[in-house]
Amino acid sequence: MSDTRIADRAQTNGHATQDQGDGRGLVARLVSGLAEQVQSRIPVADLDERDPDYIRENLPRQWLLSSLYFRGEVRGLGNIPEKGPVLLVGNHSGGNLTPDTIVFTLAFCAYFGVERAFYQLAHNLVLSMPGLSFLRKFGTVAASHDNARKALESGAALLVYPGGDYEVHRPVWERHRVDFGGRKGFIRLALDHDVPIVPVVSVGGQETSLFLSRGETLSKALGLDRMFRLKVLPISIALPWGLNVGDMLGHLPLPAKITIEALPPIYLRDEFGLEPDHGEVYDHLMRAMQETLDALAAERRFPVLG
Amino acid sequence: MRVVATIDVSAPPEAVWEYVSDPERYLHFMSGVTRWEVVSDEPRGLGARYRMLMRVGSAEVGGLIEVIEYAEAGDLAWTSVTGLDQRGRWRLRRRPGGRTRVEFRLSYGVAGAGFFGWLSEQIGAPTVRGHLQRSVRQLKRQVEQEQSRRRAATRRRARAGA
Numbered sequence: 001m002s003d004t005r006i007a008d009r010a011q012t013n014g015h016a017t018q019d020q021g022d023g024r025g026l027v028a029r030l031v032s033g034l035a036e037q038v039q040s041r042i043p044v045a046d047l048d049e050r051d052p053d054y055i056r057e058n059l060p061r062q063w064l065l066s067s068l069y070f071r072g073e074v075r076g077l078g079n080i081p082e083k084g085p086v087l088l089v090g091n092h093s094g095g096n097l098t099p100d101t102i103v104f105t106l107a108f109c110a111y112f113g114v115e116r117a118f119y120q121l122a123h124n125l126v127l128s129m130p131g132l133s134f135l136r137k138f139g140t141v142a143a144s145h146d147n148a149r150k151a152l153e154s155g156a157a158l159l160v161y162p163g164g165d166y167e168v169h170r171p172v173w174e175r176h177r178v179d180f181g182g183r184k185g186f187i188r189l190a191l192d193h194d195v196p197i198v199p200v201v202s203v204g205g206q207e208t209s210l211f212l213s214r215g216e217t218l219s220k221a222l223g224l225d226r227m228f229r230l231k232v233l234p235i236s237i238a239l240p241w242g243l244n245v246g247d248m249l250g251h252l253p254l255p256a257k258i259t260i261e262a263l264p265p266i267y268l269r270d271e272f273g274l275e276p277d278h279g280e281v282y283d284h285l286m287r288a289m290q291e292t293l294d295a296l297a298a299e300r301r302f303p304v305l306g
Numbered sequence: 307m308r309v310v311a312t313i314d315v316s317a318p319p320e321a322v323w324e325y326v327s328d329p330e331r332y333l334h335f336m337s338g339v340t341r342w343e344v345v346s347d348e349p350r351g352l353g354a355r356y357r358m359l360m361r362v363g364s365a366e367v368g369g370l371i372e373v374i375e376y377a378e379a380g381d382l383a384w385t386s387v388t389g390l391d392q393r394g395r396w397r398l399r400r401r402p403g404g405r406t407r408v409e410f411r412l413s414y415g416v417a418g419a420g421f422f423g424w425l426s427e428q429i430g431a432p433t434v435r436g437h438l439q440r441s442v443r444q445l446k447r448q449v450e451q452e453q454s455r456r457r458a459a460t461r462r463r464a465r466a467g468a
Contacts, residue, residue, distance in 0.1 A: 057418045060426035067363030068429070074364065103364060110365040113388050 050139035052114040062106040072103035076262035085152045091178045092161035092168040093205025100202035117156035152193040169234035175206035176297040196265035203296040208253035209238035257306025307427035308413045311438035319379040319398040326396040337440035
């Protein structure tokens with residue numbers, strides 16, 4: 001063994017490295033390369049990419065999908081303040097294809113008009129997937145504090161899903177559970193910009209596939225959490241794949257009926273004082289959303305059919 | 307897509323006009339309409355603007371509309387300013403025997419939406435047509451009931467005077 005190799009082994013405490021050429025090293029290099037590709041594809045936040053004309057021309061397509069396939073029903077849009085910035089906080093369902101977002105975006109744009117700026121935060125992976133660049137024209141930007149700040153400062157309505165990838169891949173037996181995984185960053189965001197929070201509760205999205213497990217352990221073992229910010233590697237039974245690990249290529253969602261309800265706005269400083277306790281706000285919001293989700297779930301007579 | 311609903315009302319055009327020209331009555335007789343809100347200084351007349359929404363499928367569609375024709379007891383027409391492209395028209399025509407032929411027309415679509423726009427117009431048409439037909443039936447019932455009340459009040463006054 002040459003002196004250089006001995007020195008390398010000393011630096012890594014004797015563990016295998018990517019340079020050693022064994023199987024694990026190759027996988028790590030591939031994953032690392034893929035991560036770099038994904039990172040390079042994540043578009044820089046540019047709110048100007050939202051295109052009202054494009055949205056308007058595509059509303060009929062969304063309407064067909066939402067009305068015929070998902071039999072969408074959106075209630076309480078009148079609870080959303082007519083003007084000004086607002087933080088819409090939703091529970092998230094449906095795996096990497098999120099039908100609740102499609103149904104809600106259509107309803108919002110039809111109700112308030114495409115002229116009202118409306119942005120949605122999405123996971124980096126969603127925005128970097130080939131073929132999904134059109135989402136940016138709908139106002140979808142990568143989930144980050146910077147993008148959220150820019151959107152609210154511009155006076156727009158901003159839709160966030162604090163539960164993100166953790167909630168969207170919850171097992172099907174937890175489909176009627178709001179689970180943000182304790183993420184409270186949206187409260188700080190609302191306070192910093194002094195904007196009301198409107199909870200948006202949806203039901204039905206988690207019946208578009210048979211979600212079995214988040215696969216958190218698997219994700220951690222493969223290092224996906226560090227490289228892609230992916231805390232999960234979901235396992236589901238979905239069309240057309242059968243057993244679907246990762247859901248990276250998406251799936252054909254079952255035509256589950258989607259019902260969404262926007263709740264009255266919460267003005268944090270009016271209701272919780274000038275310096276609200278984040279835990280108290282979080283608990284209040286969770287309670288309100290869970291109660292609404294329970295009520296919406298109680299209306300459903302059959303899985304998928306609604 | 308153009309959808310039309312027609313009905314004969316047993317009341318003169320002036321009585322029907324009281325209803326179709328009053329934005330505050332729209333939520334009472336228009337089927338499927340979830341909002342008809344005055345957004346201009348003048349609630350009625352040429353140039354009056356309303357924000358209207360009608361539930362069709364999974365969405366409430368509509369937008370800002372402006373009155374572009376306002377002929378008393380005759381025609382009231384509007385066109386969209388924002389939102390879904392639409393032109394609407396109430397057309398009232400006098401008929402013998404103190405009756406009125408009421409025609410309610412609505413043309414709608416999304417310019418530039420292509421095939422899916424056409425398809426959604428076709429699929430949405432039965433719902434819109436149903437809303438229009440129910441609207442003219444409710445209009446007829448409300449106008450005729452109001453006429454009956456007025457006639458009864460006139461008879462009571464006549465009896466009281468005699």
